[in-house]
Amino acid sequence: MASDLSARDIERANFAFSIYDFDGNGNVDAFYIGDILRGLNLNPTLAVIEKVGGTKKKNEKKIKVEEFLPIFGQVKKDKDVGCYEDFLECMKLYDKAEDGKMLLAELSHILLSLGERLSDKEVEEIIRDCCEPEDEDGFVPYVPFLKKMVAGPDPPAEETPAEEAQ
Known part of the structure; x- marks a missing residue:
């Protein structure tokens, strides 16, 4: 599975892995597998993290980078994740008036x-x-919500007119 990774992917995975190697001994607690994968721009579910060897408690299991690379390759290859367009189609099911809005209570x-x-x-x-x-009436537009959710916690900064002038 690690052979499916490019040299750049391996370099990124090694770097992300090293961040969670708190002792500097080449081992990472399996509790952090999900965090490392998310740091590599993947979105594994809790079930996927558990399936690939992640643990729910700290200090249950340690892994080496050689063990992590196949995990990264497997999760990276997994195409069972939604994209913006998939989520948009789902939200349209709740858009009774077809006006781009849905009840906040339904979203919740x-x-x-x-x-x-x-x-x-x-x-x-x-x-x-x-x-x-x-x-x-209790409705919210769902397109801006989806855009913010898909962008993640650190969306790319938009340039302001002042920055563009520099």
Whole structure:
């Protein structure tokens, strides 16, 4: 599986792995596999992380970079993840008026009950950070929400007119 990785991928994986090698001994706690994969711009589910050897508790298992590279290759190759267009089609199912809006209560329910379950606190945080304010009827536009969600926690900065002038 590691042979499927380019030299650049291996270099990136080694770097990401080294960040979580807190003792500098070439081992990383398997608890951090998901964090390393996310640092490599992948979005594994908790089930995938567990399947590839990640642990739910610290200090249960250690892995070496040679063991991590095939995991990275496997998760990178896995195409069972959605993209913006997939999510947009799903949201359209809740857009009864076909006006680009859905009930905030439905969005909250989706986040709480479908896929990997989120806590009430996590849903509140996502809605606060990614949703525009709901209108008087309880609707929110879902396209801006999806764009913010797909962009991730650190979206690329947009240049302001002042920066462009420099």
